[in-house]
Amino acid sequence: MATPDSESFVRTFARGLKIIETMGQGEARQTLADVASAVELPRTAVRRFLMTLVELSFVKSDGKHYWLTPKVLRLGLSYLYTLPFWRHSQLALEELGARIGQSCAVSVLDEEDIVYVQRLHTKRILPMSPSLGSRLPAHAVSMGRVLLSGLEDEALQGYLQAARLKRMTAATVVDTDRLREEILLAREQGYAWVDGELDDSIAGLAVPVRDQDGTVVAAVNVSLTAGSYEEAAAVAEFLQPLRQTASQLRATMVGLR
Numbered sequence: 001m002a003t004p005d006s007e008s009f010v011r012t013f014a015r016g017l018k019i020i021e022t023m024g025q026g027e028a029r030q031t032l033a034d035v036a037s038a039v040e041l042p043r044t045a046v047r048r049f050l051m052t053l054v055e056l057s058f059v060k061s062d063g064k065h066y067w068l069t070p071k072v073l074r075l076g077l078s079y080l081y082t083l084p085f086w087r088h089s090q091l092a093l094e095e096l097g098a099r100i101g102q103s104c105a106v107s108v109l110d111e112e113d114i115v116y117v118q119r120l121h122t123k124r125i126l127p128m129s130p131s132l133g134s135r136l137p138a139h140a141v142s143m144g145r146v147l148l149s150g151l152e153d154e155a156l157q158g159y160l161q162a163a164r165l166k167r168m169t170a171a172t173v174v175d176t177d178r179l180r181e182e183i184l185l186a187r188e189q190g191y192a193w194v195d196g197e198l199d200d201s202i203a204g205l206a207v208p209v210r211d212q213d214g215t216v217v218a219a220v221n222v223s224l225t226a227g228s229y230e231e232a233a234a235v236a237e238f239l240q241p242l243r244q245t246a247s248q249l250r251a252t253m254v255g256l257r
Contacts, residue, residue: 020068020072029065076133083218085106089117090120093119096222097122100237104221105220109144112139114141114219116131116134117218119134140168141194141198142192142205143221145206147216149187149216160176160180161176169199191235192206193205193235194206202224207220209249210250220249
């Protein structure tokens with residue numbers, strides 16, 4: 001693996017990607033000083049990166065401000081297209097949503113966060129409504145628990161040692177030992193139930209999506225209003241439809257490598 005100190009690490013390429021990522025997290029239009037301050041690099045260096053990105057049509061400028069162009073979406077879509085189940089996930093969620101009448105989603109794990117790669121809103125819109133590309137802390141949501149349960153023991157231990165377990169509500173599990181127990185329970189049960197840990201008003205039930213080798217590659221969940229269901233009732237009503245959707249997505253990956 002290339003590290004910032006290794007000969008195989010291309011520092012200039014890494015900085016260019018960091019600038020794109022940082023610009024996407026700030027104001028729509030930013031000055032050179034804004035970007036340089038955000039990425040903590042000299043203005044002269046950032047100017048060269050921005051001029052290169054302008055030449056490649058990833059960034060536009062009016063001479064004072066810089067902003068990302070739609071071409072940047074190609075980078076994100078390139079990742080989505082590599083997910084063997086993604087092209088089928090929208091239809092799968094539409095069928096699931098029509099069956100259960102609740103909001104549902106598919107996500108993947110990215111370090112300490114989950115990232116939404118598909119999302120279906122129903123008429124019962126919750127106060128917090130993540131969309132494609134939204135990130136949430138894995139430790140505080142049902143899909144995160146399921147995705148973490150699919151890690152090998154060594155990788156899970158590494159996560160628990162490094163993760164910043166931020167308390168989002170009074171119910172958020174931030175004790176490492178207890179979180180490990182919850183993750184291992186999700187592994188044993190084949191699902192995770194989280195109620196009011198990310199937001200007091202939201203609960204979720206999630207199951208893993210596995211590839212043909214049995215590796216957990218994604219999670220699918222149903223989002224509920226906190227207090228509307230106890231765990232047993234949610235499991236009784238939604239677990240089977242969720243597992244059927246997960247099996248449907250797994251079937252799209254059969255024979256793929």
